[in-house]
Amino acid sequence: MPEKILVKWQKNIYEMDNDDKYEKLLGKLRKSKPLLTGTSDIEEEVINRIQKSPGKVKTEFNLFDYLFGWVYIGWMRSALVTVAVFLVGLFIYQQSLILRRIEKLENQTMPAGYQFVRMNADDPENILTLDNLTKLRLKTGRITIGKKQIEELLNSYNDMEHKYKDLIKVIEDDPELKKLLEEKLSEKNIKKFNL
Amino acid sequence: MVDPQIIEECRNGNLQNFRKLIGISSPFAFSVAFRMLGDEDLAKDVVQETMITIWEKLKKIKSAESYKTWLYRIVVNKCYDQMRIKKRHIEERADDKTWAIISDHLSGNNSSDLENRETAMIINLLTEKLSPKQKSVFVLSDLEEMTTEEISSITGMSTRNIKANLHYARKNIGEMAKKYL
Numbered sequence: 001m002p003e004k005i006l007v008k009w010q011k012n013i014y015e016m017d018n019d020d021k022y023e024k025l026l027g028k029l030r031k032s033k034p035l036l037t038g039t040s041d042i043e044e045e046v047i048n049r050i051q052k053s054p055g056k057v058k059t060e061f062n063l064f065d066y067l068f069g070w071v072y073i074g075w076m077r078s079a080l081v082t083v084a085v086f087l088v089g090l091f092i093y094q095q096s097l098i099l100r101r102i103e104k105l106e107n108q109t110m111p112a113g114y115q116f117v118r119m120n121a122d123d124p125e126n127i128l129t130l131d132n133l134t135k136l137r138l139k140t141g142r143i144t145i146g147k148k149q150i151e152e153l154l155n156s157y158n159d160m161e162h163k164y165k166d167l168i169k170v171i172e173d174d175p176e177l178k179k180l181l182e183e184k185l186s187e188k189n190i191k192k193f194n195l
Numbered sequence: 196m197v198d199p200q201i202i203e204e205c206r207n208g209n210l211q212n213f214r215k216l217i218g219i220s221s222p223f224a225f226s227v228a229f230r231m232l233g234d235e236d237l238a239k240d241v242v243q244e245t246m247i248t249i250w251e252k253l254k255k256i257k258s259a260e261s262y263k264t265w266l267y268r269i270v271v272n273k274c275y276d277q278m279r280i281k282k283r284h285i286e287e288r289a290d291d292k293t294w295a296i297i298s299d300h301l302s303g304n305n306s307s308d309l310e311n312r313e314t315a316m317i318i319n320l321l322t323e324k325l326s327p328k329q330k331s332v333f334v335l336s337d338l339e340e341m342t343t344e345e346i347s348s349i350t351g352m353s354t355r356n357i358k359a360n361l362h363y364a365r366k367n368i369g370e371m372a373k374k375y376l
Contacts, residue, residue: 042243
């Protein structure tokens with residue numbers, strides 16, 4: 001028999017012997033059921049301990065456990081923690097988003113009547129002008145207009161008023177021009193223009 | 196294992212029937228506890244604690260059929276607690292004489308069953324390097340001869356996890372058997 005095969009055969013025999021030992025050992029352990037002696041002592045001890053604390057059984061059912069007992073389920077707890085973390089994250093993100101938008105809007109807008117007085121407090125002409133404007137057109141109470149828009153409106157209104165006054169003065173200084181204009185206005189039936 | 200009627204009576208607080216339940220359940224509980232802990236006194240303590248827990252929580256059990264699984268689950272958990280509390284040192288080492296007796300048993304010269312002391316010694320020696328989970332899987336599967344499904348419902352471990360633990364336990368115990376026997 002070649003040496004290689006002989007070694008392999010010997011190894012198998014050795015392993016079989018060990019497996020056999022292991023199986024025998026297991027078989028012996030299985031067969032030898034541990035013997036419990038003094039069962040009556042255990043019975044007595046258990047019954048005594050139960051009788052010493054009789055209330056425990058009656059309090060076993062409680063509403064809290066019945067309603068919230070499910071929180072002790074492992075997967076339920078981890079799922080709840082995940083959801084809670086997600087919700088807190090979402091809440092923080094939303095709050096920061098809202099705050100940023102409020103800040104942005106605050107920079108963009110102003111309440112018309114209130115802001116007018118504040119920004120043009122040193123210019124009585126502007127106060128009167130806007131007061132007239134709001135009385136005439138903005139009767140709905142508080143409105144929201146851009147600060148820049150109001151400035152542009154006031155400037156163009158004042159500019160137009162100056163030009164109007166200059167024009168009236170030029171017309172009044174020249175009677176021929178005044179007469180000509182009155183004729184033209186009456187021809188076109190324009191009564192609102194008061195010279 | 197247990198007559199469902201007895202369990203129903205115990206649920207209603209009948210202590211006399213609970214005595215019967217202790218009598219029926221204790222040997223099963225003791226067998227697992229003893230094989231897991233390798234200590235007779237500790238195993239008896241576990242049986243006592245298990246029976247008290249059963250009395251306290253008997254109303255939670257869904258059906259009498261699931262009583263056996265429930266009993267073993269409590270026993271295994273109590274054994275885990277014991278292993279955690281008392282990381283036992285094997286106080287009683289097998290001497291040459293004892294090994295001779297054990298070898299005698301295994302060689303077939305002695306056909307009588309192992310005594311509790313001998314069983315404890317062998318189990319302690321063979322399983323000393325195993326984790327509590329591996330030990331429980333080995334005891335339930337190879338000594339108590341339970342199926343993987345039963346072990347899964349008792350220990351809460353997945354089938355794959357049980358197989359992996361069992362493989363490691365068998366390998367380790369096989370090596371110990373080669374070394375000592």
